[in-house]
Amino acid sequence: MASLKVPTNVPRPEDDAEQLHKAFSGWGTNEKLIISILAHRNAAQRSLIRSVYAATYNEDLLKALDKELSSDFERAVMLWTLDPAERDAYLSKESTKMFTKNNWVLVEIACTRPALELFKVKQAYQARYKKSLEEDVAQHTSGDLRKLLLPLVSTFRYEGDDVNMMLARSEAKILHEKVSEKAYSDDDFIRILTTRSKAQLGATLNHYNNEYGNAINKNLKEESDDNDYLKLLRAVITCLTYPEKHFEKVLRLSINKMGTDEWGLTRVVTTRTEVDMERIKEEYQRRNSIPLDRAIAKDTSGDYEDMLVALLGHGDA
Amino acid sequence: MASLKVPTNVPRPEDDAEQLHKAFSGWGTNEKLIISILAHRNAAQRSLIRSVYAATYNEDLLKALDKELSSDFERAVMLWTLDPAERDAYLSKESTKMFTKNNWVLVEIACTRPALELFKVKQAYQARYKKSLEEDVAQHTSGDLRKLLLPLVSTFRYEGDDVNMMLARSEAKILHEKVSEKAYSDDDFIRILTTRSKAQLGATLNHYNNEYGNAINKNLKEESDDNDYLKLLRAVITCLTYPEKHFEKVLRLSINKMGTDEWGLTRVVTTRTEVDMERIKEEYQRRNSIPLDRAIAKDTSGDYEDMLVALLGHGDA
Missing domain, CATH: 1.10.220.10 (Annexin)
Known part of the structure; x- marks a missing residue:
C-alpha cells in the first residue's frame, strides 16, 4: 500500500550522511542527490541518517536542509524527513497557529492515524511545544467546532474488530x-x-x-x-x-485550484507515502481519469516535482 | 511517600508462589500467610509472583484468591494484587456499571494518576473490555456531568513545570x-x-x-x-x-459513616499504598486528631483489618 521505493541494498547510514553532506558543500546544492537518497529511505532509515549526521557533522540534518533548500521543495523535504509523529505534531501546531486555521489537518491526524500513533503525536507535541495538543486545540477553537474537534484529538479510540x-x-x-x-x-x-x-x-x-x-x-x-x-x-x-477518499479529495482540490495548493499537496504526499499512497493513487485515477503522478507533474515543476514524483514511487530507487 | 514495607531480602517469586499455594491447600485457608506475603511486595514483585504462579499451577493467582477468600478481605487482596493499571481499569469499569454510579472514582483516576499511567489504564481497559474508557464514560453520562468527565478522562495532560x-x-x-x-x-x-x-x-x-x-x-x-x-x-x-486532601476526605467519610464504607476505604488504601500513603496519613492525623491506622483498626476487624493495616506500613515486613 505504501508507494515508497527503497533500494534492495540500502547504503549504510554513514554513507548516506556523507553523501548528503557533500550535496550541501561547495557552490550550490545538489538537489538531485538529496532526492535520490531521502526520497528512497523509510522512516527508520531516515531517523538513523539524522542521528549519524548529527553525530558526524555536529548539526541537525533538518537545520542543514533548512539552510540549503527553499520554498515548496524545502517544505516537502523537511516534512518527509521528519519522524512521522514529529511531523504530525508539527502539522498540528501549524494548524492551530496559522491565521487561516486549517482544521482539516487536525481532523486528518485525529481520524486517520492508528490510536497508538496518535498518542505518539501527542507525546512529540508535548516534547516540542511544552504543552498538550488538547489545550492548544481547546484554546484555539470555540463553540460547535471545539465540541467536535476536542474529543476527536483527545479520545484514545479502541481499535478492535468487535462489533455490537x-x-x-x-x-x-x-x-x-x-x-x-x-x-x-x-x-x-x-x-x-x-x-x-x-x-x-x-x-x-x-x-x-x-x-x-x-x-x-x-x-x-x-x-x-x-x-x-x-x-x-x-x-x-x-x-x-474511507480515508483514501478523503486524501483523494484533498489532492484533487489542491491540484485543480487556480494556482496549486502546495501545502495540501505536500502534506498528503509526505504523510501517506509510507502508509496507503497506492490506494490513494487508485482512488485518484478512478475519480479524475488521470494518474496522480501525471496530474502532479503537470501542476508542479523542478526539484519540487521531482521530490513528489519520487515519493509516489516513480522511477528506480 | 509510599507506606508499603518490603523485606530487605525478598524471597524468590518461586518461593512466594509456593507459599501462597500452600496457604490455599488443605482444610481452610491461611489468611495470615497470604497477608504476610502479598501485603509486603511491590507491584513488580506481585506481577512476577502472578506469572510464576500461573506457570507453575496452571491457574491465575487472582482466580485462586477469588475461590479462597470472601467479602471485604477478598476485595482488598484482589485489588491490591492487580497491576495498578489493570486495577484502575477495573475500578473505572465498575464505576460506570454500578447502579449507584460512583463518579468520584473516575475523577480520582483521571486527576491523580500521572498522564502516562492514565494512558496505561486506557490500554488495560481496552485489553480487558474490548472498548475504550472514553466511549463507556460518554455513554453512561449526560449533560453537565459528561461535559466535565469526558474530557477529564480523555486529555493526555502535559506534565512539565512550565508556567505562563x-x-x-x-x-x-x-x-x-x-x-x-x-x-x-x-x-x-x-x-x-x-x-x-x-x-x-x-x-x-x-x-x-x-x-x-x-x-x-x-x-x-x-x-x-x-x-x-x-x-x-x-x-x-x-x-x-492537593490529592492527599481528597484521599483524606474519602477516608474520613468512609470511616465515619454509620457502617463503614468499605469500598471507599479499600479503594484508597490499595491504590495509594505505593504512591503517597504516608502523606495521606499525615493529612488524616492533622484533620482527625487520630492516626489513620488506629481509626481503621477501630472500624474494621479480622483479616480485612490486618490486610489494611499491613498496607499502611504497620508491623514488620
Missing part, C-alpha cells in the same frame, strides 16, 4: 434522528462519532445507509453548501471510514 | 467571571480545568486566590450544598492540586 449490532442499530437511529432535526452538534451525535471504534462506527453507518436509504454524508451534503462545520463533519466521517 | 503567568492571570479572570455568573459548566471554565497542565492550573488557581480573596473551592462550596455536580467539580480541583 444491537448498538449499531440503536446508534444509527440516534444519528438519523439528529440529522433529521438538523442537530449536527448534538451531544449524542458527537459522542458517537468521537468515541466509538472505527469498526463499530462502520457498522452503525452501514445500518444507517441500509435503514434510511442514504449514506449519512449524503444527507449532510445537502445541507452543507455554506456551512464549514458540516463540511468538517463530513471530512470526519470520510476520514474514519 | 500571563495565561494564569487571564484564565484566573475567566474562572472568576464564570463562578460569579454561576456558569459552572461553561465551555471555557471546563476547558481550563480539563486541558491545562497541573503546574499551569496551580498558578492560575493561586492567582485566583490572591486576586479575588478566596480559593475557588471556597467559592464553589457556598453553592454546593445539594448540588452533586458542584461537589464533583470541587473533587476535581482538589484531586488536581
Whole structure:
C-alpha cells in the first residue's frame, strides 16, 4: 500500500550522511542527490541518517536542509524527513497557529492515524511545544467546532474488530434522528462519532445507509453548501471510514485550484507515502481519469516535482 | 511517600508462589500467610509472583484468591494484587456499571494518576473490555456531568513545570467571571480545568486566590450544598492540586459513616499504598486528631483489618 521505493541494498547510514553532506558543500546544492537518497529511505532509515549526521557533522540534518533548500521543495523535504509523529505534531501546531486555521489537518491526524500513533503525536507535541495538543486545540477553537474537534484529538479510540449490532442499530437511529432535526452538534451525535471504534462506527453507518436509504454524508451534503462545520463533519466521517477518499479529495482540490495548493499537496504526499499512497493513487485515477503522478507533474515543476514524483514511487530507487 | 514495607531480602517469586499455594491447600485457608506475603511486595514483585504462579499451577493467582477468600478481605487482596493499571481499569469499569454510579472514582483516576499511567489504564481497559474508557464514560453520562468527565478522562495532560503567568492571570479572570455568573459548566471554565497542565492550573488557581480573596473551592462550596455536580467539580480541583486532601476526605467519610464504607476505604488504601500513603496519613492525623491506622483498626476487624493495616506500613515486613 505504501508507494515508497527503497533500494534492495540500502547504503549504510554513514554513507548516506556523507553523501548528503557533500550535496550541501561547495557552490550550490545538489538537489538531485538529496532526492535520490531521502526520497528512497523509510522512516527508520531516515531517523538513523539524522542521528549519524548529527553525530558526524555536529548539526541537525533538518537545520542543514533548512539552510540549503527553499520554498515548496524545502517544505516537502523537511516534512518527509521528519519522524512521522514529529511531523504530525508539527502539522498540528501549524494548524492551530496559522491565521487561516486549517482544521482539516487536525481532523486528518485525529481520524486517520492508528490510536497508538496518535498518542505518539501527542507525546512529540508535548516534547516540542511544552504543552498538550488538547489545550492548544481547546484554546484555539470555540463553540460547535471545539465540541467536535476536542474529543476527536483527545479520545484514545479502541481499535478492535468487535462489533455490537444491537448498538449499531440503536446508534444509527440516534444519528438519523439528529440529522433529521438538523442537530449536527448534538451531544449524542458527537459522542458517537468521537468515541466509538472505527469498526463499530462502520457498522452503525452501514445500518444507517441500509435503514434510511442514504449514506449519512449524503444527507449532510445537502445541507452543507455554506456551512464549514458540516463540511468538517463530513471530512470526519470520510476520514474514519474511507480515508483514501478523503486524501483523494484533498489532492484533487489542491491540484485543480487556480494556482496549486502546495501545502495540501505536500502534506498528503509526505504523510501517506509510507502508509496507503497506492490506494490513494487508485482512488485518484478512478475519480479524475488521470494518474496522480501525471496530474502532479503537470501542476508542479523542478526539484519540487521531482521530490513528489519520487515519493509516489516513480522511477528506480 | 509510599507506606508499603518490603523485606530487605525478598524471597524468590518461586518461593512466594509456593507459599501462597500452600496457604490455599488443605482444610481452610491461611489468611495470615497470604497477608504476610502479598501485603509486603511491590507491584513488580506481585506481577512476577502472578506469572510464576500461573506457570507453575496452571491457574491465575487472582482466580485462586477469588475461590479462597470472601467479602471485604477478598476485595482488598484482589485489588491490591492487580497491576495498578489493570486495577484502575477495573475500578473505572465498575464505576460506570454500578447502579449507584460512583463518579468520584473516575475523577480520582483521571486527576491523580500521572498522564502516562492514565494512558496505561486506557490500554488495560481496552485489553480487558474490548472498548475504550472514553466511549463507556460518554455513554453512561449526560449533560453537565459528561461535559466535565469526558474530557477529564480523555486529555493526555502535559506534565512539565512550565508556567505562563500571563495565561494564569487571564484564565484566573475567566474562572472568576464564570463562578460569579454561576456558569459552572461553561465551555471555557471546563476547558481550563480539563486541558491545562497541573503546574499551569496551580498558578492560575493561586492567582485566583490572591486576586479575588478566596480559593475557588471556597467559592464553589457556598453553592454546593445539594448540588452533586458542584461537589464533583470541587473533587476535581482538589484531586488536581492537593490529592492527599481528597484521599483524606474519602477516608474520613468512609470511616465515619454509620457502617463503614468499605469500598471507599479499600479503594484508597490499595491504590495509594505505593504512591503517597504516608502523606495521606499525615493529612488524616492533622484533620482527625487520630492516626489513620488506629481509626481503621477501630472500624474494621479480622483479616480485612490486618490486610489494611499491613498496607499502611504497620508491623514488620
